[in-house]
Amino acid sequence: MTNVKIWSPAATTVSVVLADSGRELALRPAGDGQFELERPLDVGTRYFVRVDGGMKLPDPRSMCQPLGPHGPSEIVDPAAFVWHDADWRGTDLLGKVFYELHVGTFTDAGTFRAAIEKLDYLVGLGVDVVELMPLAPMPGERGWGYDGVSIYAIHAPYGRPEDLAALVDAIHARGMSACLDVVYNHFGPDGNYLAQFGPYFTDRHHTPWGEALNLDGDGADQVRRYLIDNAKQWLVDYHFDALRLDAVPHLHDESDYHFLAQLSDEVKELGDDLGRNLTLTAESDLNDPNMVLPTSEGGFGMDMQWADDVHHALHVWLTGEANAYYVDYTDDDSLAQGFEHGFVRVGQELQFAAAPRGSEIPEELSGHRFMAFDENHDQVGNRLISDRPSLKLEPAELAVSRALILLSHYTPMLFMGEEWATTTPFHYFTDHGPELGAMIKEGRKAEFADWDMASIYGDIPAVMLNPQDEQTFLASKLPWHELDDSAHRRMHDFVRALIELRRSDPDVGAGDRSRTHVHVDGRAGWMSRGQTVVVFSVSPTPVTVPAPVAGKEEVLAWEPTQATADGVYLRSPGVAVYRP
Template identity: 45%
Template sequence: METVGAQYLGNGRCRFSVWAPEKQHMTLHVVHPQERKLEMQQDASGYFSATVDDAAPGTRYFFNPDGEGDFPDPTSFSQPEGVHGPSEIVDNSSFPWTDASWKNLPLQEMVLYELHVGTFTPEGTFEAIVPRLRELQETGINTLEIMPVAQFPGSRNWGYDGVFPYAVQHSYGGPKGLKKLVNACHEQGLAVVLDVVYNHLGPEGNYLGKFGPYFTDKYKTPWGAAINYDGAYSDGVRSYFSGNPEYWLRHFHIDGLRLDAIHTIFDQSATSIWELLSHRIAQATKETGRPFYLIAESDLNSPRVVQPAETGGYGFDAQWLDDFHHALYVLLDQRGQQLYEDFGQIAQLIKAYTDGFVHSGEYVKFRKKTFGASSAHLSGDRFIAFTQNHDQVGNRVNGERMSVLVDFERLKLSAAALLLAPYIPMLFMGEEYGEDNPFLYFVSHSDEKLIKAVQQGRKEEFADYRWDGEPPNPQDAQTFERSKLQWQKREKGWHQLLLKWHQHLIRLRKEMPALQCFDKGSVQAEALGQQGFILSRQSTEQGQQLLCLFNLSEQEVKYEWPNPERTFKLVLNSKAAQWMQQKNEAVATPALTPTGNGIHLPPLCMMMFECG
């Protein structure tokens, strides 16, 4: 594979390389610290290169293809002047890492925490996250999942408008800032997963097309031109994107990637991009001695996503389980059925627990076709489950989090339903203490036409849902400011109580063998009344069985023990005084049924029993 970009060789020497197979000439234009222009040499594969003896880190430059103008390096590692400015040489080997003993966490042990760098702290930088790591760790969180940091226009963006997949957002702290964060995470025992986008590039500052056929009209995505993974000249494109995971692994010590919307990555090559990517990662992990995980966001409901790439699968270690969110959310907030018309039955939530995909071949009204395939045979550690994420919150018209949609008791039920599930859990930043600031959609483009297009696009996106009012202006800086966490709320009132509830659930998850078992054969679930369910978790090796009873309704539910001769020890009770805002509403001991063979479960309550 050709190495592209500005590869610093040490002693002031740098090798510049850029892929431009249809261009005849390429000029390297150094603009800082001393301006000069150099003609680059082309090889048979369409790569232009030049080695310069006096180009130290910090040197800024453009490439000029066929005299068409100065453009940033497609493989830029740093854009200190923004997406339209010159690229900057970075010495990727100079950072003083102290994580030599770090070997990554087993995927099965991860408790993920999705965060947006710009809104996680008032400062909105990588380094500002570091002082918060200990509190996250004390909560039980052991893995950060960072929303995309590839350089995007301006300083406010979700990250999915990135246009330089190898450059770290300068306003966040650039490459050095990200390395400091990863190093600090590893020192404190936290892994780092990075969100990346390989299905499109953003509209502003997207100069890749100036160099080569990176994009194609053969396929479409909802956000822009599709990436050319299988057309003419696609070898260079495939090399460019398949090398990106290795870049994050080797130079930033990242522990895994979450790939955005893989269903809009199209490739009909004999050797798929997934196989190529898997091969390069396997080689890199063999050399580094650390596992590296790939997590997919997929709208396919297909088990092939987590099957080996060599056998026709996609090669991912795990994938997001949207169906779990939809099935649970609609039962906790009935207004949610306006958004998820195909959900709302308790049987669907039960299927989410036992099978994974709720839609596994049934007709789905939203899609107007049969959809999905069964995932019942897949182990639970092949899925990332959640009750909130950036999409589910941020794609509401007013960015409402669950904390403002449902009451405190339902928030507790939501947390328990997730953290007692046989899946790898993920929390969205602030969820652990019930953050009630919104998470809105925000941008900071410089093109007026593009700004108006984004504003109009958001209005049209929400038109079909009959929302009250219009979405906040994404370009307005206040939209971004309103989305920042209020970290101090963790220490007060019901926020602190909810934080302790999450902390306790995560501790149980880590201590109880039955909650660490991902084998679908050890998971059973059935309905309890009209809006309740029974979840059974067990570990045959340790002989532990847990019975989790959930009442999502506002009426008391009667439950008869499956075997009255067995003992049932109460382990967790969401209505116990220590978890109640109003202590006088606590239910310390479950009320027995008249025969003594069961209990009456209070409204909006969950209880967990260990079976003896």
């Protein structure tokens, strides 16, 4: 049995309404704006919460919303989850290979149970960490998860809480770790009832997606507690090893003890208590190394942060695109700067961003503190036609891209399907009501109004699909049958070989940034990782790259290359790895 406890500081009365009978049970005041039910409810009981005789609402801390965010909450006992990972203590995730996936499009069924069937494939690929996009309930059947509500619950079409537990258990059984993407900077507009309970939101701060969470005003202590307890739920009740925190610059907090620092301190204490390695990764475009400095040194205490600059520099170098934020990465040295130092833009005047940002990363910080990728849900899905790089780039160019990411000193992440160069888009899809759905459709169009589509797509039809159309969602499902095609299988096998090299080569697997050197000359270049040298070219004509490979031999290549007295000769675009 589980008790119901509600925070509603301005309320006079709070009650539970049983969904099956309509019977109403009063909660008693428990101090500090809390109300609690005198007797716990049985597991499986469905109920609503009523504040001061108002409308029936879902429980803000409900672990299960079986009928969606507008429906009744259901009592769940996490102690009843079946686990086989009692000996699992986790591992250091810095430098490991992450794999981001969306549960709804990863398989045809789009469920937790169906995802379990693909885990052996991920093991064979060499994945260390399975990262799930957000799971919070959202209206309708489908969505990315970043407009979720009822954040303690999971999106019902994916499965029940015990199904999610089974997925994490299966991930651990195969020696992999589990990471969950969580959204604490805003909640979705549809099904968001928190304001009817208390001051969860503030008009002192704003986000691009709606009201900001109240992290530094009256009542903020309980709002912070709500979010931090949610993080602990995923780590304790569901055994996740890591959390990825969405868009942390929009966690607006002017208090003396920043929310991120408090979260970091409490998660580290939790890990010590559990005897498990727990990891926090922040998505931030501020280029601020304080994000990953310890709280004892005045930092935010995150273990890792996303390195968007690396993606942007690589994308511009490969595609020549210069729209929107890409305009700030067109300098000749952007690619080398990104792969050597992590932050490309540190204090310079920018054309796209409103103001200069960022500072240099301290030399002692490991490259493993920064997560690099050439695809992710944002960089694919937030394009007009949600196209993958494989739509325009040749396989050899994709091989260069994969090699630079996977052999870098960063923590690498793959986005589902990129390992076999799938051309299937990852569209932006929603299932809101007609009015909100129409607003989202028009808002998406407006985002791309200033983009020069001809320069991006050329003769490729560039028509944005309706996010509300179910076919937009279905068109985003991974086509696993592509692995039967020799060209896709070749890319898959090459990526697998890169991951194996990362594991077996101490120089490549190290995070020491001082031993990485990158030289780029036009459409070709080389990157040294200690004694290992990665030589690459996307030049349409043969090129000799003056890489330092004397005394080394080719151990992996997209196409065979030839070492010469002047460097390495590449007859066609591709990438090769040399080491002693």
